[in-house]
Amino acid sequence: MDGTLGELGETAVLARIFPRLPASSAQLVGPGDDAAVLAAPDGRFVVTTDTMIHGPDFRLAWSSFEDLGWKAAATNLSDVAAMGAVPTALVVALAVPATASVLDLERLADGFRLACEALAPACGVVGGDLSVSDTLTIAVTAFGDLEGRAPVLRSGARAGDVVALSGTLGAAAAGLRALFERATDPAGEPDAELATALRSSHPGLLDTQLRPVPPIADGRLAALAGATAMLDVSDGLGLDARRIASASRAAIDLDPSALGADPALALSGGEDHGLLATFPAGTELPGGFRAIGRVVAGDGVLVDGVPYDARGGWDPYDDWNGGRG
Amino acid sequence: MDGTLGELGETAVLARIFPRLPASSAQLVGPGDDAAVLAAPDGRFVVTTDTMIHGPDFRLAWSSFEDLGWKAAATNLSDVAAMGAVPTALVVALAVPATASVLDLERLADGFRLACEALAPACGVVGGDLSVSDTLTIAVTAFGDLEGRAPVLRSGARAGDVVALSGTLGAAAAGLRALFERATDPAGEPDAELATALRSSHPGLLDTQLRPVPPIADGRLAALAGATAMLDVSDGLGLDARRIASASRAAIDLDPSALGADPALALSGGEDHGLLATFPAGTELPGGFRAIGRVVAGDGVLVDGVPYDARGGWDPYDDWNGGRG
Numbered sequence: 001m002d003g004t005l006g007e008l009g010e011t012a013v014l015a016r017i018f019p020r021l022p023a024s025s026a027q028l029v030g031p032g033d034d035a036a037v038l039a040a041p042d043g044r045f046v047v048t049t050d051t052m053i054h055g056p057d058f059r060l061a062w063s064s065f066e067d068l069g070w071k072a073a074a075t076n077l078s079d080v081a082a083m084g085a086v087p088t089a090l091v092v093a094l095a096v097p098a099t100a101s102v103l104d105l106e107r108l109a110d111g112f113r114l115a116c117e118a119l120a121p122a123c124g125v126v127g128g129d130l131s132v133s134d135t136l137t138i139a140v141t142a143f144g145d146l147e148g149r150a151p152v153l154r155s156g157a158r159a160g161d162v163v164a165l166s167g168t169l170g171a172a173a174a175g176l177r178a179l180f181e182r183a184t185d186p187a188g189e190p191d192a193e194l195a196t197a198l199r200s201s202h203p204g205l206l207d208t209q210l211r212p213v214p215p216i217a218d219g220r221l222a223a224l225a226g227a228t229a230m231l232d233v234s235d236g237l238g239l240d241a242r243r244i245a246s247a248s249r250a251a252i253d254l255d256p257s258a259l260g261a262d263p264a265l266a267l268s269g270g271e272d273h274g275l276l277a278t279f280p281a282g283t284e285l286p287g288g289f290r291a292i293g294r295v296v297a298g299d300g301v302l303v304d305g306v307p308y309d310a311r312g313g314w315d316p317y318d319d320w321n322g323g324r325g
Numbered sequence: 326m327d328g329t330l331g332e333l334g335e336t337a338v339l340a341r342i343f344p345r346l347p348a349s350s351a352q353l354v355g356p357g358d359d360a361a362v363l364a365a366p367d368g369r370f371v372v373t374t375d376t377m378i379h380g381p382d383f384r385l386a387w388s389s390f391e392d393l394g395w396k397a398a399a400t401n402l403s404d405v406a407a408m409g410a411v412p413t414a415l416v417v418a419l420a421v422p423a424t425a426s427v428l429d430l431e432r433l434a435d436g437f438r439l440a441c442e443a444l445a446p447a448c449g450v451v452g453g454d455l456s457v458s459d460t461l462t463i464a465v466t467a468f469g470d471l472e473g474r475a476p477v478l479r480s481g482a483r484a485g486d487v488v489a490l491s492g493t494l495g496a497a498a499a500g501l502r503a504l505f506e507r508a509t510d511p512a513g514e515p516d517a518e519l520a521t522a523l524r525s526s527h528p529g530l531l532d533t534q535l536r537p538v539p540p541i542a543d544g545r546l547a548a549l550a551g552a553t554a555m556l557d558v559s560d561g562l563g564l565d566a567r568r569i570a571s572a573s574r575a576a577i578d579l580d581p582s583a584l585g586a587d588p589a590l591a592l593s594g595g596e597d598h599g600l601l602a603t604f605p606a607g608t609e610l611p612g613g614f615r616a617i618g619r620v621v622a623g624d625g626v627l628v629d630g631v632p633y634d635a636r637g638g639w640d641p642y643d644d645w646n647g648g649r650g
Contacts, residue, residue, distance in 0.1 A: 035469070036372050037476050045363055050454050082360070139374075154357075
């Protein structure tokens, strides 16, 4: 049966979704009571929350429901990893139009499961909330285990440290640009057929934007290797490097030769969800980390010694035109 | 300065909101990094999430922003209390129209602070997310500490137990009914002036609906007194008592004389957020709990031995007419 949420009602829809959700190895009490109970073996837990909203954050002409579940999981897992923690569980507050199909919600659940299986196998969905809303909204709260280590904050970088990145730079922004340029109709509205064609003719071009694969396991590896500071690069390398510099009262000098073929895009493009970390000089960089600069005395972000002040990333407060599609 | 979110931007708005938010005594790392870190002293934590959405869950003509913050906090705290836990922290994912005023968001933060101060003084807001959306959406995730005790589930009621309630029955539904009957314009749309007049002429009539005061501390007291099952009465006593009965494979027989002047309203009215608990016979009932029935062999809910099968509570899937106001 593939009715709408309004036709089937909450209880029937949840019965369809629950079996598709990933299990958490930290779950002591799962869905079905007033609250879940999770293990926090070292007496602490990491928590972060991030929301995806139809319009500013995604277009249904471009993203499948499976993509949306995947991306909502992946972006939250990345914030947990950026503390040096191992993701343990997610709770998902979903607000969907009453006209949404239960098949769409099943695909959304599949996206959460596939992302957890690929990126954080011990992590699962332990609870949530299903509401009706005119605006499809996916609010995820994610938890992590520090395994007895100190959290890796943004404030620990010291002059002399190596600046290293794991993940892509500018790929998500390039994908978004391609969608706006090549998957919109003459009126500028997102077009599903054009997006599907673009996705099959250029495999990989849209993946980081629509279905990102952040290096979740590298968060723990960075902490074990002695990372002094770390964050999830969600708003563009320029802006996010400035956040570490500011919190650490130091400057970050980036090596332009490490920024790829399009350094401007690498610096300004948001949503890559790589991990940017600093390590004491001489550290053998773990996992997928590669050196892209160093921490120096001063403030702000430099590229080869020259201050970098351009605005970076996608800002829905300024950039969203109010459209959906 | 009282600009809109769109004019001020996220950073400036957060700087205005943060100082108004309540502090959590469990906070090890607070807002400003990729994630927060919270203490979980007994190696576990309770987590629940609940969302309030403009339209199905509230009308801006009836609720002030301070009311909304209060209610969003109170309803989530109640789910934590219903596990027998002490609330420790909240994270708040807020999605608001770009035209929202920063003054409105300050009032929302005030509501969270006032509710925590009044209901759970150790609890505070440790993180969140601020997004733009056409639909004002308040998604709260709440945490609690079991202090080494087993969680009080819905499944532990046994024949012979006393059924007890702390809190109101039907008061929230009576308030909602009064709003629809006496605070709407001739076209049936919510009217702010009529609501204000009704609130001042009939103090208390609307409070449980707009600014509920659930008996949060009684959750811990019930657990200490040996409660065998407990839940937050959010969907009406009839429906929520059935949930305990079903999970416990027993029946709940309610005493009509304990249901007040309007037993039908007491059974069907949702959103009271009282605590319904079962205790072994002979238990001295703690805090504000009063006996309202007993657990017997069988299944479902009875009133003085007669099966009660009416639908209870407000169901946005069936009851929301799509309006906002």
